[in-house]
Structure formats: C-alpha cells, structure tokens
Amino acid sequence: MHLDSINHPKLRTWIDEMVQMCMPDDVYVCDGSQEEANRLSERLLRSGSFKKLEKRPGSFYAFSDPGDVARVENNTYICSRFREEAGPTNNWADPQEMKGELMQRFFGSMRGRTMYVIPFSMGPIGGPLSHIGIELTDSIYVVLNMRIMTRMGSKVLEALGRDGTFVKCLHSVGYPLTPGRHDKPWPCDANNKYIVHFPEERAIWSYGSGYGGNALLGKKCFALRIASVMARDQGWLAEHMLILGITNPEGKKRYIAAAFPSACGKTNLAMLVPTLPGWKVETVGDDIAWMRWGEDGQLYAINPEYGYFGVAPGTSMQSNPNAMKTIEKNTIFTNVARTPDGDVWWEGIGYDPPEGLITWLQEPYDPKSGKPAAHPNARFTAPAKQCPVIDPAWEDPNGVPISAILFGGRRAGTVPLVHEAMDWSHGVFMGAIVSSETTAAASGAVGQLRRDPFAMLPFCGYNMADYFHHWLRMGERTGVKHPKFYYVNWFRKNKEGKFLWPGYGENSRVLKWIFERCEGIGKAQESAIGNLPAPGALDLTGLKISEEAMKELLTVNAEEWLADIPGIRVFFNSFDDFPEQLMERLDWLEKRLKT
Numbered sequence: 001m002h003l004d005s006i007n008h009p010k011l012r013t014w015i016d017e018m019v020q021m022c023m024p025d026d027v028y029v030c031d032g033s034q035e036e037a038n039r040l041s042e043r044l045l046r047s048g049s050f051k052k053l054e055k056r057p058g059s060f061y062a063f064s065d066p067g068d069v070a071r072v073e074n075n076t077y078i079c080s081r082f083r084e085e086a087g088p089t090n091n092w093a094d095p096q097e098m099k100g101e102l103m104q105r106f107f108g109s110m111r112g113r114t115m116y117v118i119p120f121s122m123g124p125i126g127g128p129l130s131h132i133g134i135e136l137t138d139s140i141y142v143v144l145n146m147r148i149m150t151r152m153g154s155k156v157l158e159a160l161g162r163d164g165t166f167v168k169c170l171h172s173v174g175y176p177l178t179p180g181r182h183d184k185p186w187p188c189d190a191n192n193k194y195i196v197h198f199p200e201e202r203a204i205w206s207y208g209s210g211y212g213g214n215a216l217l218g219k220k221c222f223a224l225r226i227a228s229v230m231a232r233d234q235g236w237l238a239e240h241m242l243i244l245g246i247t248n249p250e251g252k253k254r255y256i257a258a259a260f261p262s263a264c265g266k267t268n269l270a271m272l273v274p275t276l277p278g279w280k281v282e283t284v285g286d287d288i289a290w291m292r293w294g295e296d297g298q299l300y301a302i303n304p305e306y307g308y309f310g311v312a313p314g315t316s317m318q319s320n321p322n323a324m325k326t327i328e329k330n331t332i333f334t335n336v337a338r339t340p341d342g343d344v345w346w347e348g349i350g351y352d353p354p355e356g357l358i359t360w361l362q363e364p365y366d367p368k369s370g371k372p373a374a375h376p377n378a379r380f381t382a383p384a385k386q387c388p389v390i391d392p393a394w395e396d397p398n399g400v401p402i403s404a405i406l407f408g409g410r411r412a413g414t415v416p417l418v419h420e421a422m423d424w425s426h427g428v429f430m431g432a433i434v435s436s437e438t439t440a441a442a443s444g445a446v447g448q449l450r451r452d453p454f455a456m457l458p459f460c461g462y463n464m465a466d467y468f469h470h471w472l473r474m475g476e477r478t479g480v481k482h483p484k485f486y487y488v489n490w491f492r493k494n495k496e497g498k499f500l501w502p503g504y505g506e507n508s509r510v511l512k513w514i515f516e517r518c519e520g521i522g523k524a525q526e527s528a529i530g531n532l533p534a535p536g537a538l539d540l541t542g543l544k545i546s547e548e549a550m551k552e553l554l555t556v557n558a559e560e561w562l563a564d565i566p567g568i569r570v571f572f573n574s575f576d577d578f579p580e581q582l583m584e585r586l587d588w589l590e591k592r593l594k595t
C-alpha cells in the first residue's frame with residue numbers, strides 16, 4: 001500500500017521524519033495479505049536470502065550472517081530519563097546521548113532499500129488487553145516473520161484510526177546499498193548492534209541485527225521491555241510466561257501460566273502430551289503473557305503473540321510432537337541444516353542426519369568435525385494456529401482465567417520437583433529467587449547459577465526492585481482471587497549426574513497435583529520452604545521410578561538451601577529500595593531452615 005493510505009497524522013509525521021533520517025529509496029505500507037507475503041517471499045528467493053523447502057508447503061529456509069545469531073544482551077539498552085529507573089540489571093544510557101549516537105547510525109542506513117511499514121497488534125486486534133505497534137524496517141525477512149508472529153496489516157491501521165496510540169519501533173539492518181555495494185543474503189552490521197528502548201517515549205530503535213528478538217520488535221522489545229513499563233504504569237502485568245489449559249478426565253478446565261528462563265523447555269511444557277490417561281493440555285501461548293484482574297476478581301491472561309519463534313535443536317517427535325506437527329507447513333526456518341531434497345534437520349530431531357546435509361554455514365556436513373549442523377539457537381517461526389493442541393480460547397480478547405502461576409529453572413540440586421507458596425507475597429518471593437544453571441547453548445561457563453527473577457532479567461524494561469513492588473501491589477488489590485504459586489524443577493539430578501525425573505509428558509503428574517490443589521482436594525505437607533505434595537498425593541500410577549528417587553525429588557535439604565541464601569541476599573541487596581516484605585521473607589526462610 002502507498003504511504004498516502006495512512007490517515008493518522010501523528011503516525012504519518014513520524015514516518016516522514018524517519019524517512020528523512022534513514023533515506024530509503026521507497027516506502028511501502030504492508031497490508032498483511034497472502035498475496036503480499038507471496039510477492040515478498042519471491043523476492044527473497046530471487047535474491048538468495050530464502051530457499052524453498054519442497055518437503056514443507058509454504059515454508060522457507062534462511063541462514064544468517066555468522067555474526068548475527070542470537071539476542072545480544074550486552075548491546076541492549078533501557079534509556080529511561082534516569083539511570084535508577086533502569087536499575088542495576090539493565091544497561092542504561094542517557095536517552096538524548098543515545099539518540100544522538102543512533103541518529104548517526106540510522107542516517108542514510110536504508111539507502112538503496114525499501115522502508116516497510118508494519119502495522120501490528122500484540123493481542124487480538126481491538127481487544128481490551130491488546131496494544132498496537134508500528135515497525136519500520138528495511139528487512140523483508142523481518143516483514144515475513146512479523147506476519148507470522150503478530151496480527152499484522154490493514155486491519156491494524158483501521159483499529160488505530162486517526163489518533164490511536166502506538167509503540168514506535170524503528171529497525172534497520174544497517175547495510176545501506178550505496179552505489180557499487182551489493183546486497184548479501186543476510187545483510188547486517190554485526191559489529192555495531194544496538195537494541196535500544198526509550199520507555200517514556202514508548203519507542204524502540206534497533207540497529208545492525210536482523211535476528212529474532214533483536215529485529216522482530218513485537219516480541220521481547222515491545223511485549224516485554226516496553227510493555228512491562230506500560231503494565232506498571234497502568235496496573236497490569238507483562239510477563240515472560242507460557243499459558244496452558246489443562247482439563248481433567250471429568251472435563252473441568254483450568255489455566256496455568258509459567259515463567260522459565262530461556263532454554264528450560266517452555267514450548268515443550270506449553271504443548272505437553274500428558275501421560276496420565278484422560279488428562280488434556282492445550283496451548284494458549286509459549287513465551288509471553290499479558291495479565292490483568294478481571295471484573296470477577298480473577299487474573300486474566302492473553303498471549304499477545306500470533307506465532308512461535310521456537311528453538312529448533314532438541315525438538316523431536318519424542319520431546320514435542322505438537323511442535324513438530326505445527327512446523328510441517330507455512331514455517332520459516334533460520335540457521336537449521338537443510339537436506340538436498342528440500343527439508344530441514346537439526347541435532348536432537350530424533351533421527352540420523354541424511355546424506356548430503358548442508359550446515360547452517362552452507363557447508364557440507366562433516367559429522368567428524370565436531371561442529372553442529374544446525375546452530376544451537378536455530379529457530380522456527382510458525383503460525384500459532386497450526387498447533388494441533390491450540391486452545392479454543394487462545395484468541396479470546398478478554399483472556400483466560402489463571403488458576404496457578406509456576407516458576408522454574410534448571411537446578412541439579414537443592415530445589416525439589418515442586419513446592420507451593422503460602423500466599424501471594426511468598427509467590428512473589430519465589431519468582432524473585434528464580435535461578436537456573438547455564439547450558440552449553442548460552443555463552444559463559446556451563447552449570448553456573450544465574451539469578452533470573454521471574455525469568456525477566458533480560459526483559460524487564462525498568463528497575464527490577466520497582467518490578468517486585470509492582471507485583472506485591474498487584475496482590476494487595478481488594479476483591480481479587482489470588483492464583484496459587486508454585487516452584488518446579490524438572491532438572492534435579494542424582495549423585496551420578498542422571499536426571500531423577502523423566503520430564504516431558506510425565507510433568508502432567510505435577511500439573512495434576514497443582515490442579516487438585518486449586519480444586520481444594522490435593523493433599524500437601526508443609527516444609528520450611530513451602531508446601532510439598534503429601535505422601536501419595538503425586539499420582540505415580542504406571543511410572544517406573546524408584547522410591548529413593550522420589551524421596552530425593554521431594555526432599556528439602558536445609559543445608560543446600562542455606563548455602564543458596566547468601567547469594568540471594570547479595571542479589572536482593574544489589575538494589576536500592578528493594579521491597580522490605582521480600583527481605584523479611586528471606587529472613588523467614590532462613591530461620592525456618594535453621595530450626
């Protein structure tokens with residue numbers, strides 16, 4: 001569509017200003033149609049940025065520059081007016097200074113390219129919990145991914161009207177086609193990436209990267225970093241949580257939200273296939289939840305996204321058959337390996353690499369090289385509605401009522417399989433002490449404990465002390481029905497380093513106990529850290545697991561917990577104005593562990 005199709009004066013002025021700065025050859029407003037997507041995919045096929053996947057209808061293969069493969073936390077900034085507003089866990093820069101620096105980068109950055117205007121809605125268009133963003137980008141790959149990940153196009157402009165509010169999202173790969181310079185399959189400015197948020201202005205400027213969360217600005221940048229600030233200001237919650245529906249054999253349904261750090265199996269849990277007969281799990285979302293109190297006093301959540309941007313390696317018919325079925329068609333694969341007959345492959349897909357495999361670096365695969373065929377952060381971008389177990393209410397604009405909130409991380413020791421908080425503030429405390437051992441997929445030493453409160457450490461757009469206060473305040477609202485809080489750990493190991501719990505579909509046994517606790521029928525026993533399943537309360541029918549392993553999984557080892565306390569205290573003390581209530585909860589916990 002032509003730029004003149006925009007009849008929102010403020011939006012038009014902003015686009016005009018950005019055009020002046022970025023100097024694209026052309027401006028195009030995306031209508032979101034299939035015809036448009038076909039046309040743009042054709043262009044990427046012709047330029048060599050996309051390859052067609054003959055084995056998967058409507059699907060494409062893309063590979064990135066080796067210097068642009070993941071989110072870049074070191075280059076991510078929260079440019080609030082004052083440093084204290086960003087807090088000790090975020091990179092901060094003065095907004096004016098950062099704008100000045102960025103303007104130089106963006107100046108002429110779109111020369112020789114088209115600027116695409118992407119109107120998108122996070123959440124069902126026009127819904128009471130939804131918000132609109134406009135992304136300006138010079139990347140067709142971004143347009144096509146945004147079309148899967150968000151509701152995008154003309155309908156959003158209609159909903160915006162002449163004066164609706166929107167989040168300003170500016171993105172450039174930073175590779176202008178100046179005279180004599182040829183385009184690349186994956187243009188970027190790998191050494192000069194900036195992922196910058198201006199929370200007061202509700203604006204995002206992203207430069208230099210074309211990958212995932214750096215470039216698809218609706219996801220981490222808007223739906224978490226900017227939205228967390230909007231949520232604090234407006235009295236709701238923007239969280240790094242999956243949402244699932246669970247139905248018991250009698251047909252009673254409840255919804256659960258769950259926060260886990262990256263690489264802890266959120267997509268697998270959201271699409272879980274229960275091993276318990278008669279139980280059913282359905283998916284509302286796998287990464288982000290926006291929640292607010294409903295008029296009936298229940299906490300309601302929507303998934304603001306429209307697709308999944310999932311990690312491919314490790315996804316198989318064993319680990320996540322529903323994800324495998326979701327990505328059979330209309331999917332963009334990035335940095336996986338490809339087969340000569342037009343399919344994809346990755347480590348952990350569940351079968352051997354076929355002959356003639358090409359790695360994500362576009363080299364013939366050599367299993368002896370020790371180098372993986374797919375990048376560990378290779379991704380699929382797939383429409384949510386293709387998930388075979390998508391929840392019937394996943395597009396309900398009012399959201400689904402949340403009965404329980406789970407936190408979890410990867411801990412080889414200390415943390416039992418499941419424990420329950422005593423009340424809301426204890427639940428907030430549980431969220432605040434979330435920690436996870438780093439995996440080989442992330443940079444840094446393997447097995448090191450990283451504190452990742454609410455799994456929001458890289459995604460909170462303001463001071464996390466203030467974020468904890470916000471959560472506590474939300475629970476103080478009168479006339480509301482608090483969901484229950486749980487801390488789970490699927491990753492506990494025995495002395496030989498073997499996982500004690502089988503995980504995946506067997507996690508339905510833990511979900512069943514949580515469900516029954518919400519119904520008021522599940523039995524629990526109190527421990528120093530919270531409520532554990534009472535003996536026999538966890539349904540282990542048909543599961544081969546030793547009594548010893550179960551005992552270990554449900555043990556609270558006071559010594560191990562006490563060893564964790566100093567680290568938590570240091571973390572809490574790193575904030576000014578840390579909530580007294582959570583500090584007292586830590587003292588409470590320490591005292592109980594010592595008696």
Ligand code: OXD
Pocket residue numbers: 071213261262263287309
């Ligand atoms: C993600 C992440 O991509 O959390 O969802 O890193």
Ligand code: MN
Pocket residue numbers: 240262287
């Ligand atoms: Mn995530």
